[in-house]
């Protein structure tokens with residue numbers, strides 16, 4: 001919300017007619033933020049750490065979740081966002097994990113209002129960690145707080161390392177950047193060093209992990225990061 005407001009404020013300076021439209025957008029975002037805060041409180045009350053997973057379509061978010069099932073030392077639940085179908089939620093459920101599908105229809109991102117629909121069903125007393133798999137899109141999901149504690153941003157090798165510079169708002173929000181389909185790096189002009197540099201220009205010090213979902217290479221690093229964030233979150237809750 002903040003970043004979006006910043007960008008919009010820049011626009012207003014150059015175009016005063018925009019100001020009415022902006023008031024409307026700001027109202028929508030502040031309503032969303034309030035609702036997101038309620039969701040986060042609900043997670044906090046149950047000592048659940050929630051991760052918002054964002055990326056383009058097909059970068060491997062669901063596959064990563066499937067691969068986490070056997071290795072993550074926490075019980076978790078997944079809230080899935082997709083335009084249509086319940087395929088991803090079914091994939092997760094087939095692994096024995098609780099999941100809830102939100103079909104957004106034409107909305108190309110999740111917002112807190114949508115996530116709220118999953119909350120009454122969420123198994124708060126059975127899990128320690130929640131994942132929200134956002135709709136595949138590197139643009140607007142970055143502007144909508146969905147009540148998570150941490151953001152995971154995925155970018156796949158075939159998409160190209162230039163995606164990081166092209167979608168700065170998204171990568172500024174990243175608490176971890178996960179480069180998926182690492183096995184394809186020799187077939188594509190994806191420069192890992194450049195990607196890492198650009199990611200850290202937008203978010204200083206952000207961890208960048210190279211993930212190969214076929215071999216599981218990189219998965220342990222992600223699990224370590226999740227454990228770290230889980231500890232951090234629990235410590236914050238104790239204050």
Ligand code: MG
Nearest residue numbers: 061062088133
């Ligand atoms: Mg998916």
Ligand code: ZN
Nearest residue numbers: 107108109140
């Ligand atoms: Zn959208």
